[in-house]
Amino acid sequence: MNELSEVAKFVCGLDYDGLPAEVIESAKYPIIDCLGVAVAGLEDDCSRIAAEWVESMAGGEEATLFYAFKRSAAAWTALANGTAAHALDFDDVSFRMMGHPSVALVPAIVALGEVLSSPGKECLLSYVAGLEVAAKTGAALGGNSYMLGWHHTSTLGALGAAASCGKLLGLDEERMACALGISCSLANGLRCNFGTMTKPLHAGMAAMNGVMAAQLAARGFTSNPDALFGENGFARAFSDDADKAQELLDTLGEPYELLDPGLSFKPYPCCRGPQGAIDAALAAREEALATGSIGAAEIKGVECRVPAWLRSVLTYHEPRTGTEGKFSLEFCVTSALLEGGVGVGQFRDEVVTSPPIVETIAKFDWQDLEGDLTSPFASEVIVTLAGGRKAVGKAEKPLGEPGNPMSEEQIDAKYLECVGSIIDAEVAERTLAMLKGLDGLEDINTLVEAYRGQA
Amino acid sequence: MNELSEVAKFVCGLDYDGLPAEVIESAKYPIIDCLGVAVAGLEDDCSRIAAEWVESMAGGEEATLFYAFKRSAAAWTALANGTAAHALDFDDVSFRMMGHPSVALVPAIVALGEVLSSPGKECLLSYVAGLEVAAKTGAALGGNSYMLGWHHTSTLGALGAAASCGKLLGLDEERMACALGISCSLANGLRCNFGTMTKPLHAGMAAMNGVMAAQLAARGFTSNPDALFGENGFARAFSDDADKAQELLDTLGEPYELLDPGLSFKPYPCCRGPQGAIDAALAAREEALATGSIGAAEIKGVECRVPAWLRSVLTYHEPRTGTEGKFSLEFCVTSALLEGGVGVGQFRDEVVTSPPIVETIAKFDWQDLEGDLTSPFASEVIVTLAGGRKAVGKAEKPLGEPGNPMSEEQIDAKYLECVGSIIDAEVAERTLAMLKGLDGLEDINTLVEAYRGQA
Numbered sequence: 001m002n003e004l005s006e007v008a009k010f011v012c013g014l015d016y017d018g019l020p021a022e023v024i025e026s027a028k029y030p031i032i033d034c035l036g037v038a039v040a041g042l043e044d045d046c047s048r049i050a051a052e053w054v055e056s057m058a059g060g061e062e063a064t065l066f067y068a069f070k071r072s073a074a075a076w077t078a079l080a081n082g083t084a085a086h087a088l089d090f091d092d093v094s095f096r097m098m099g100h101p102s103v104a105l106v107p108a109i110v111a112l113g114e115v116l117s118s119p120g121k122e123c124l125l126s127y128v129a130g131l132e133v134a135a136k137t138g139a140a141l142g143g144n145s146y147m148l149g150w151h152h153t154s155t156l157g158a159l160g161a162a163a164s165c166g167k168l169l170g171l172d173e174e175r176m177a178c179a180l181g182i183s184c185s186l187a188n189g190l191r192c193n194f195g196t197m198t199k200p201l202h203a204g205m206a207a208m209n210g211v212m213a214a215q216l217a218a219r220g221f222t223s224n225p226d227a228l229f230g231e232n233g234f235a236r237a238f239s240d241d242a243d244k245a246q247e248l249l250d251t252l253g254e255p256y257e258l259l260d261p262g263l264s265f266k267p268y269p270c271c272r273g274p275q276g277a278i279d280a281a282l283a284a285r286e287e288a289l290a291t292g293s294i295g296a297a298e299i300k301g302v303e304c305r306v307p308a309w310l311r312s313v314l315t316y317h318e319p320r321t322g323t324e325g326k327f328s329l330e331f332c333v334t335s336a337l338l339e340g341g342v343g344v345g346q347f348r349d350e351v352v353t354s355p356p357i358v359e360t361i362a363k364f365d366w367q368d369l370e371g372d373l374t375s376p377f378a379s380e381v382i383v384t385l386a387g388g389r390k391a392v393g394k395a396e397k398p399l400g401e402p403g404n405p406m407s408e409e410q411i412d413a414k415y416l417e418c419v420g421s422i423i424d425a426e427v428a429e430r431t432l433a434m435l436k437g438l439d440g441l442e443d444i445n446t447l448v449e450a451y452r453g454q455a
Numbered sequence: 456m457n458e459l460s461e462v463a464k465f466v467c468g469l470d471y472d473g474l475p476a477e478v479i480e481s482a483k484y485p486i487i488d489c490l491g492v493a494v495a496g497l498e499d500d501c502s503r504i505a506a507e508w509v510e511s512m513a514g515g516e517e518a519t520l521f522y523a524f525k526r527s528a529a530a531w532t533a534l535a536n537g538t539a540a541h542a543l544d545f546d547d548v549s550f551r552m553m554g555h556p557s558v559a560l561v562p563a564i565v566a567l568g569e570v571l572s573s574p575g576k577e578c579l580l581s582y583v584a585g586l587e588v589a590a591k592t593g594a595a596l597g598g599n600s601y602m603l604g605w606h607h608t609s610t611l612g613a614l615g616a617a618a619s620c621g622k623l624l625g626l627d628e629e630r631m632a633c634a635l636g637i638s639c640s641l642a643n644g645l646r647c648n649f650g651t652m653t654k655p656l657h658a659g660m661a662a663m664n665g666v667m668a669a670q671l672a673a674r675g676f677t678s679n680p681d682a683l684f685g686e687n688g689f690a691r692a693f694s695d696d697a698d699k700a701q702e703l704l705d706t707l708g709e710p711y712e713l714l715d716p717g718l719s720f721k722p723y724p725c726c727r728g729p730q731g732a733i734d735a736a737l738a739a740r741e742e743a744l745a746t747g748s749i750g751a752a753e754i755k756g757v758e759c760r761v762p763a764w765l766r767s768v769l770t771y772h773e774p775r776t777g778t779e780g781k782f783s784l785e786f787c788v789t790s791a792l793l794e795g796g797v798g799v800g801q802f803r804d805e806v807v808t809s810p811p812i813v814e815t816i817a818k819f820d821w822q823d824l825e826g827d828l829t830s831p832f833a834s835e836v837i838v839t840l841a842g843g844r845k846a847v848g849k850a851e852k853p854l855g856e857p858g859n860p861m862s863e864e865q866i867d868a869k870y871l872e873c874v875g876s877i878i879d880a881e882v883a884e885r886t887l888a889m890l891k892g893l894d895g896l897e898d899i900n901t902l903v904e905a906y907r908g909q910a
């Protein structure tokens with residue numbers, strides 16, 4: 001039974017004429033009362049600051065939406081750009097944070113940086129600050145919060161983004177603590193919404209919440225400076241576990257998260273689960289090509305061995321859409337075997353349902369990989385081809401993980417492939433060069449203007 | 456130890472030149488990677504809808520901020536007006552929701568209603584819908600979520616506001632479920648921030664989240680339709696308790712929350728804790744006045760008996776500010792005895808620290824009230840006056856609770872007192888008349904324009 005739909009049904013079914021008259025009458029009092037106290041509350045400092053902040057953004061074309069490269073207020077821009085950044089599930093991962101740090105941090109930094117004309121160095125610094133806060137808090141609190149249903153990209157992302165934005169604004173310690181304390185109250189995002197548009201929205205919310213918390217704090221808004229581990233605070237509410245403060249403090253910057261363990265980058269725009277199997281499939285394809293060709297008609301069977309836990313993650317055995325393909329071991333492996341690469345263009349409905357793919361998926365044999373595994377994503381692919389040929393590929397640790405990182409060239413190529421369908425090749429190359437020299441960029445607006453040239 | 460301050464200190468202490476060069480270098484990759492996937496994600500529907508929604512509001516002077524009666528986008532307006540509505544802690548309470556429903560619902564309804572030119576009837580209806588969702592969900596889930604540190608005004612308020620806004624927008628069942636599912640992910644707000652500006656912000660966030668969830672859903676955004684009680688959903692995350700779905704469904708509209716038990720309105724702009732004692736003090740004052748006058752010089756002693764649990768709530772025994780006065784039994788009782796009423800104007804620093812008040816507080820004797828209590832707020836006040844006179848006042852259940860409701864006249868007077876320092880008396884009377892005839896108002900803009908005449 002779907003209870004929420006029942007609730008929705010109830011709400012939709014409410015009808016003015018069907019309501020008892022005394023319900024209508026009774027409803028006037030809270031409205032009167034609320035408007036009265038709302039007006040009375042106007043002289044309070046919190047009302048003034050919140051309203052002035054809102055007003056400052058209302059007509060504010062101050063930051064650039066990646067979508068159509070138009071402009072909007074910084075906080076809203078962070079929301080939209082953060083959502084876009086997580087739309088493909090192709091962004092980086094921090095396993096210690098159990099989430100996606102950059103889609104929370106970068107859209108907030110770029111939007112606010114545009115307002116502040118921040119130099120590239122300050123953007124980089126604020127990224128480091130936000131990542132330390134998000135990832136180290138996540139590592140200290142452990143997985144309990146995730147198991148309760150929280151999406152760390154958004155909850156820890158809000159804390160991280162607030163730290164980044166506070167850093168960019170140059171907040172002092174008191175104001176920074178205030179920004180973080182506000183962000184504790186803004187943090188949100190439930191895992192139940194995985195597989196819907198609301199999952200990418202979580203990244204956008206984290207980015208917006210970071211901008212909002214920092215801007216309110218800069219204006220003098222107050223919060224509890226012990227909101228993270230104090231009574232009724234973040235650690236307790238999100239993980240029912242508030243005794244990890246020392247662990248967090250001991251690990252901030254020691255070592256820097258970027259150095260050890262480092263982030264994990266996805267070479268393929270799909271769930272992390274099949275990425276080891278894609279590596280194995282690409283290796284098997286190479287081996288097969290050494291002795292002939294590899295096409296759907298030639299493939300007699302595909303045996304794929306992956307750790308048993310992936311059965312609960314990769315649940316689309318006969319995918320029908322690009323989004324389902326992202327969570328399908330069968331599609332990802334088959335696509336890698338037949339195409340020799342797994343890129344954004346392959347996760348389209350028409351590719352997922354094309355005859356060679358469907359035909360090959362029918363020959364797929366999913367087995368558990370057993371023994372001592374070096375990675376939870378370790379995989380093997382064995383292809384049996386016409387004429388008795390066989391090709392085998394193995395991946396102990398998928399490409400992009402710490403320990404098997406993507407090369408600089410691979411990251412660059414990923415960027416160019418990503419932006420290629422949206423912006424001109426020349427702009428793509430120019431913005432990549434700016435990003436690679438970000439520490440030398442005097443004003444982040446230079447970068448944003450390069451993108452905006454596309455509008 | 457205040458760990459958050461330590462975190463803030465760490466962040467503030469980060470300095471570009473002090474960072475290892477490889478940290479700076481490493482920070483470029485997530486930025487490159489994130490921007491790449493962000494641009495690549497633009498063609499996804501969720502990116503388009505989020506950006507179009509943001510863009511639609513950027514220059515949007517579509518709803519009226521109570522603050523200075525200027526205009527802003529509806530979602531931001533709801534944020535600011537909701538914050539103002541909770542600034543004084545003078546707004547209504549639902550004990551079943553364990554929160555303040557109207558400051559989440561009404562600012563959302565008025566802001567969105569202004570955009571939609573909604574008739575008063577639709578505003579009333581959407582209020583009823585939102586209250587049912589917020590209060591009945593709260594009643595079903597019980598107090599566990601509150602004990603974990605969540606502020607229901609904001610968490611349940613977001614659900615309620617989404618229901619109200621969805622109703623106002625006329626969403627169909629599928630879209631309504633989607634709005635509610637989005638609001639589950641937007642819900643936030645921690646009790647650790649009580650006593651700071653972030654507490655009123657929680658009300659504003661709930662209102663904004665309601666507008667945002669409904670507007671995104673109306674544009675086709677998706678969420679999990681089982682986000683309330685499903686796996687990794689709202690009930691589990693907020694209360695670790697997901698088996699109350701049937702209870703919620705059984706009680707929606709049966710009876711309507713407004714009828715039974717009804718809301719609780721505060722006659723005095725302070726914590727609910729001292730409100731019974733204020734009633735008792737006013738009664739004692741009446742008795743004293745029957746036999747003479749009552750002034751600070753004449754009062755020899757004030758004995759006040761309240762339930763023992765209030766000792767943990769009313770912690771300011773010698774308050775120094777208006778805000779502390781709101782959580783001071785001594786000030787509230789003394790103020791009622793000397794002034795014959797407790798209004799907004801009394802919770803000012805200069806009143807709280809005035810000599811007659813301070814002098815009378817010094818004669819205060821706080822005792823526990825024992826025996827069978829009819830209300831957790833039952834109170835007695837015994838005043839000993841010069842010349843051996845005594846005056847006694849009792850309150851079994853404070854004014855404003857269901858069972859001892861404020862009268863229509865008292866609600867009206869509260870409204871007029873609340874708005875009196877901000878808007879003209881004529882506008883105050885005119886808007887009150889409109890609110891009392893809200894079911895006949897053709898367009899909520901008529902009401903808002905009346906307020907705006909003040910600008």
